[in-house]
Amino acid sequence: MKLKHWIKSAFTRPVTLTDAESWRPSGPVADSGEIVSDSTVLGLSAVWACTNLLAGSIGSLPVMTYRTTEEGREPARDHALFRLLHDSPNYDQTALDFWEFVAASLELWGNAYAAVERESSGRLIALVPIRPDLVSVRRRESGTLEYRWTEDGQSHVRPDSGVLHIRGFGGNPLGGMSTLHFGRQAFGLARAIDRSAGTTFKNGMRPSGALTFKDWLSAEQREITKTVLVETFIGAQNTGRPLVLEGDTTWTPLTINPEDAQMLESRRFSVEEICRFFGVPPHMIGHTEKSTSWGTGLEQQTLAFQKFTLRRRLKRIEQAVNKQLLSAADRARGLYVEFNLEGLLRGDSASRSAFYQSGLSNGWLTINEVRVRENLGPVEGGDVPRLQMQNVPITEAGQNMETGDGRD
Numbered sequence: 001m002k003l004k005h006w007i008k009s010a011f012t013r014p015v016t017l018t019d020a021e022s023w024r025p026s027g028p029v030a031d032s033g034e035i036v037s038d039s040t041v042l043g044l045s046a047v048w049a050c051t052n053l054l055a056g057s058i059g060s061l062p063v064m065t066y067r068t069t070e071e072g073r074e075p076a077r078d079h080a081l082f083r084l085l086h087d088s089p090n091y092d093q094t095a096l097d098f099w100e101f102v103a104a105s106l107e108l109w110g111n112a113y114a115a116v117e118r119e120s121s122g123r124l125i126a127l128v129p130i131r132p133d134l135v136s137v138r139r140r141e142s143g144t145l146e147y148r149w150t151e152d153g154q155s156h157v158r159p160d161s162g163v164l165h166i167r168g169f170g171g172n173p174l175g176g177m178s179t180l181h182f183g184r185q186a187f188g189l190a191r192a193i194d195r196s197a198g199t200t201f202k203n204g205m206r207p208s209g210a211l212t213f214k215d216w217l218s219a220e221q222r223e224i225t226k227t228v229l230v231e232t233f234i235g236a237q238n239t240g241r242p243l244v245l246e247g248d249t250t251w252t253p254l255t256i257n258p259e260d261a262q263m264l265e266s267r268r269f270s271v272e273e274i275c276r277f278f279g280v281p282p283h284m285i286g287h288t289e290k291s292t293s294w295g296t297g298l299e300q301q302t303l304a305f306q307k308f309t310l311r312r313r314l315k316r317i318e319q320a321v322n323k324q325l326l327s328a329a330d331r332a333r334g335l336y337v338e339f340n341l342e343g344l345l346r347g348d349s350a351s352r353s354a355f356y357q358s359g360l361s362n363g364w365l366t367i368n369e370v371r372v373r374e375n376l377g378p379v380e381g382g383d384v385p386r387l388q389m390q391n392v393p394i395t396e397a398g399q400n401m402e403t404g405d406g407r408d
Helices: 003-008 045-060 080-086 095-109 184-202 219-233 263-278 296-325 328-332 341-345 349-362 367-373
Strands: 063-069 072-075 111-118 124-130 136-139 145-151 154-159 163-167 209-212 250-253 335-339
Touching: 045 095, 045 263, 045 296, 063 080, 080 124, 080 335, 095 111, 095 124, 095 296, 145 163, 163 296, 184 263, 296 335, 296 341, 328 335, 349 367
Parallel strands: none
Antiparallel strands: 063 072, 063 335, 111 124, 111 163, 136 145, 145 154, 209 250
């Protein structure tokens, strides 16, 4: 199967248990009786929105390979890792596709894997993602890790040097903790609530009940009741149709209405519960219950999301890539990989403008550096850092530029 085919189906197959380790999903059925797998969980709008938000935010950030210099640092465009991480890790994927797959794998399974392809000389040429639910990890007697997975009838066995392994929360060398496993009860409850709501609406918001007859029914009357009467009045399409009862027939509702069952409150709570698992503020996935859609409070929540949710995930990826894909010689030469967080400001012109103004006014950015970030050409004299001078002594207020101190 081609790479693009199994990438497309990566989140449509049930989780396959390939390992007995505690950090792997240990069972697909929740206490609510609902089956919990990647495909069923992503059917919950809150899980889809949280995963999509986190994976999309991480995937859209530029991944840069830098080289430390005497002046600071510069992009190491001549290094093989720069092109793979920034542009295209393999033949079929863009960098955004690859990092979205990695981030989504981390959010759901707690692990992300990619096969490391090298030339005979050892030069890195491709990173091919592996579905995390197919991989099992074990430690060899030598102390190294071994990765096994089977796909399309072909078995693969690789040492840790042949697989990029990014671990999620947990810190276990064999792998991170699976959200599908530890959130199984919350996800199962949310699915059970959705199923209950669907059944209610399927019945036209009509509660089930009992038809009570004064006398015993004949076989013919019982058949009419079970078929004609039920088929005529059950279903959303039959809502509002008058129910004609005769012969001392009484309709007795047996179930409570949705308001009494607190169905809406339960659905709202399940959204907040899912957001807690992913560390996403509810308003960022469109859940603005009990809060306004705008305001400084939500702005602070968004900043907290960037600081405490995104940053932790980005750091985890950066350290895994630096440790596993850069050689000791590369690190000794000052090479390292880092996400460019300024990409988060590209859609916020006010914050971007304030960031540039601070840099220009305090001398840690030049005009041409700002223009390069905005995809503009350099200007003459734009490479000289400038520093705003103010609060000078009153005795020096009349000095001119000939004094050489740069103040008016």
